[in-house]
Amino acid sequence: MSQAMNPPVLRVKNLSKAYGGVQAVSDVSFEVAAGELLALIGPNGAGKTTCFNMLNGQIAADAGGIEFEGRPVRGLKPREIWRLGVGRTFQITATFSSMTVRENVQTALLSHHRRLGSLFSIATRQHVEEADALLARVGMREQAERACGVLAYGDLKRVELAVALANRPRLLLMDEPTAGMAPRERNELMQLAAELARGSNIAVLFTEHDMDVVFSRTPTASSCWPAAN
Amino acid sequence: MKIMHSLIAAAVLAAAASTGAQAQAIKIGELNSYKVFPAFLDPYKKGWELALEEINKSGGVLGRKLEVVSRDDNGNPGDAVxxxxxxxxxEKVSVLMGTFPSHVGLAVSNLANQRKIVFVAAEPLTDKIVWENGSRYTFRLRPSTYMQTAMLVPEAAKLKKQKWAIVYPNxxxxxxxxASFKKLMTKAQPGVQFVGEQAPPLGKIDAGAVVQALLxxxxxxxxxxxxxxDLQKFVREGNTRGLFKGRPVFNLLAGEPEYLDPLKDETPEGWVVTGYPWNEIKTPEHQKFLAAYQARFKDYPRLGSVVGYSTMYSVANMIKKAGAVDTEKMIAAMKGLEMSTPIGPIVYRAVDHQSTMGAYVGKLAKKNGKGVMVEWRFADGALFLPPFEEVKAMRKE
Amino acid sequence: MTASAILIQFLNGLASASSLFMVAAGLSLIFGVTRIVNFAHGSLYMLGLYLSYSLFELLGGGPLGFWGGVIAAALIVAVFGALVEVLLLRRIYHAPELLQLLATFALGLIVKDVALWVWGPEDLLGPRAPGLAGAVEIAGRRFPEYDLFLIAIGPLVLGALWLLLTRTRWGTLVRAATEDREMAGALGVNQRWLFTGVFALGSLLAGLGGALQLPREPAQLFLDLSVISDAFVVVVVGGLGSIGGAFLAALLIAEIKSFCIGLGDVTLFGAVFSFSKLTLVVEFIVMAVVLVLRPWGLLGRAPAVARSSGAVEPPLVLPSPKLRLAGLAMLAALVLLPAVFSGYTLILMIDIMIFALFSVSLFFIMGPGGMHSFGHAAYFGLGAYGAGLLALKGGVPMELALALGPLCAAIGALAFGWFCVRLSGVYLAMLTLAFSQIAWSIVFQWDAFTGGSNGLVGIWPAAWLASKEAYYYLALSGCGLGVFALWRILYSPFGYALRAGRDSPLRADAIGIDVRTLQWAGFTLAGLAAGLAGALYAFSKGSISPETLSVPRSVDGLVMVLLGGIQSLTGPVWGAIVFTWLQDVVAREIDYWRAVLGAIILLLVLAFPGGLAGALGRLATRLSGGKAAPGAAT
Known part of the structure; x- marks a missing residue:
């Protein structure tokens, strides 16, 4: 798969961010195309997560451009960027701990279908099949009824992935998807990510500090630190 | 023979029924904010307990004993209702009595009006309970804010002081x-000026700053x-900062033992106050009350004791005069009811249901490190009420 | 004001600031390290004052009696605080958050009654300080010597605390724990003794603050409440956990108050404005302004994201058929109640149902919404006043007033909520408190419109609803529908979104949920429901007073929610039933009812840290022999 065949889904140009006097991200540029799996690499503290947080609008960039499907998205809020078709996972998993696995996905689906304002329908009866299909895809179908608060870490990562896929994203941002996982689990998860990219033609951007993971899965890698491309 | 027998049986039954009725006590409902204002209401409770014991010892009322069912109203109108x-x-009480803060008194008065039951308000000082919000079921014993203010005004006007500052709990x-003081003073001494007004929140006076502002x-x-x-803090700061030097001060209620006693050697001499000089009142009614109270509780009475005692007697006398425990008859009896209290005779005015209970007006002095009232005189409440027409206009009955 | 007047009022402010600072610093330390909202802090202050009064007499007066008494009183309060931490709070650190608040509230009730029992009902004005009894001449005015001493002691205590916190190992641990409790725990800090030590130190400061007021403030039983609210305001304005911030805030508030008093009546644009009356509420206005402009107080920092806040809440489960049947049976019993009981039972039930709705509406934002409110009574009161004013002054028929009253509350919630949802945690809670106090003071002051402190009287239901039975059914249907609607909403997508925003704002934002707007809507809905409770309350009592939107009313709501269990839908209902009923029975049967009520609450807290509903749920499962059902279903 080469970039020439698909127009880039995400185009990042000269992105920079400084905290006080410390340059966390400086002058980063890259592109990801649909169906492509791209890794942002660098050691811990290199600014990968900062970079990610700028991409989905969680923090404001100091300079540079972010374009999603040709549309500038710098300055938009996370929820607005999500609505455009960008899903993401977090380095430290962020799920709804007082809900079951399925409810986590259902909540995302309800949001995607813009039905969260509904006051009187029963939430758990909405989008059950769609949720289960997503859970099946990440291998969590069997644990759909379990509370998120009691899940193992690796399973939480899978739930996050299912949640991130709920809005049928064209770009998926995965922040350290394999951190803290056993090697076998890692492999499975990255396999899944690769399938998503190819099978659903999603552009997948992930951060990773482990080069083994990167080079076993991705043809292309972009480094956040030192700033180079 | 058989007829005779059943007649006797009927007579026996009737007798039993009548003694049963006689033995059954008249229930009085009493409610007050005992836990919120214990300093005033502990003595108050002792007062009505003493009166209740006396009344029942002397055979009760209408041949029946009085029974008081007492409740704590938690100091808020919702709970009080x-x-x-x-x-x-x-409890199926026949009469309600009690209450201390004005808003609670008004709420209970309003309920009494709705439930058509007589309510004898003991303490609440608000003018509204007998005037703007007066109802035919509510009677009030204590001299109101207006009356007590009016008792001080003649003394104040006598001084011919031009500029007055006012401090009051908000x-x-x-x-x-x-408001009453300003109105009455302006009338008594035209041209009087009010130069400073401080309204600290109740219980939270910032005394140093207030005293300074008044200076x-x-x-x-x-x-x-x-x-x-608030008074204690005000007095101490005022003494230290010299606010009261060469300045007459008039203070409602400050002569009541409840508020005077804690001042001890801080007592500001020369203040003109309303209060209750319990150890100096030598009238027979008071001597009798004082002796009984001290014998019963090993403590001296406060003004609250007098109020509790007199409220209980008001209720008893009302029932006695009515001749029956019947709301309408009791209202009729209470209107114009004359009776004596430890601090003199009172009348419950028919026009506004306010009793003419008076208060003592005098000056504060220190005696053996304690505050006392000197040069006091009794101010009869009847003399300090607005004319009938004014009252009638205010009452929307 | 003249220059010398300004100087003296400035000094007055400094003197007041000192003691305010000491109490607030203690509260701030305790909160910073243990995350306990210590409602009994005012009681500790009160104890310090009472003890120093007694010790003065016990030690035979004079300088020894005074200064020895002050120090001994502070130390005794510190020991008492340590005991409270070891014997009571230590047992409930792992309970759902805010349960410790309930425990300290109950403790405050007990302390108050014990103080009444020990020291009697009369105010006790302490002696003047030996050696500092008089006044000195400053700018031609007499200024109390003791106030000069107080002005000096505040910065001294601040300096001592600063040295303790920055120059000792213990202090470093305290700061570490304040910054990040989990991290400090992970580093092997012995949390138990750290917590005990901090609680003792905080208590010492409260006790000292109280004891030092001996010459200025009579010992009396109202102190606990008046001090606690001031101390909270100072802590929050300064920034939670920041000692320097507490000092700055104490200074700011005390000075503003002093100058409000100094200004007195001022003519502005032809109208007389009383700054003196403003002291009723000025600290809350300051707090509201500070929180709106600086969400974490003057010197506070954004709190580290709490990784776990006590027990994880179990998922919400739709009621099982059995449970639904039980609910229907209960409803049927309520409908049939007037056939069996009459008179007072119905009146008490009306109160209970109204408070149940109030409590559920508070739970709605506190539990699933994750927005702790210390000022929920504002909406109860706005509903009551809205309905009352419409009926009394607007001439609106009662039925319509009852329907419109809650809308007033909703409008209030809409306005206040807009600011509140911008904050989180205790800051949010304190902003709700500030708004409720502001609303309260307006109602309290606006004589001509709201009836001022006396309130409104003569708000009775329409004739066809006047009988107890009729009003009972009105309250049952109003409260029943209100509670049911709130419950139903929690099962709806909206409810899930609300919980999503609480569980993980980060994730919620990343799946397109506008958390703030959602919380705002939730806040308004809860305000509407509380307003309905308030309107029903007004017509059931026939009169209302500012007490309906006062702090104690808000605290009652908190107590009901926490007593019942914040992680369960039915919890707040059980809490309302038990609290209202207990208060009714205990207050009737027992003289020292506050202490008994406090003791019962403490026992319940210790026995059922998950709340009554959790305990009932466990009991039910044990009886039915099933396996543990999730608490949320009970």
């Missing part, structure tokens, strides 16, 4: 005391309606 409802509905009692207003005299901890 619930408690009063309980007294009415479950709620209805303080506000209406201030800065450079008044010739001060009118205050502070009481309780």
């Amino acid at each position: 619930r408690v009063a409802e309980e007294l009415i509905a479950r 709620y209805e009692y303080g506000q209406s005391a201030t 800065d207003a450079k008044p010739d005299a001060i009118f205050s309606s502070l009481f309780g901890p």
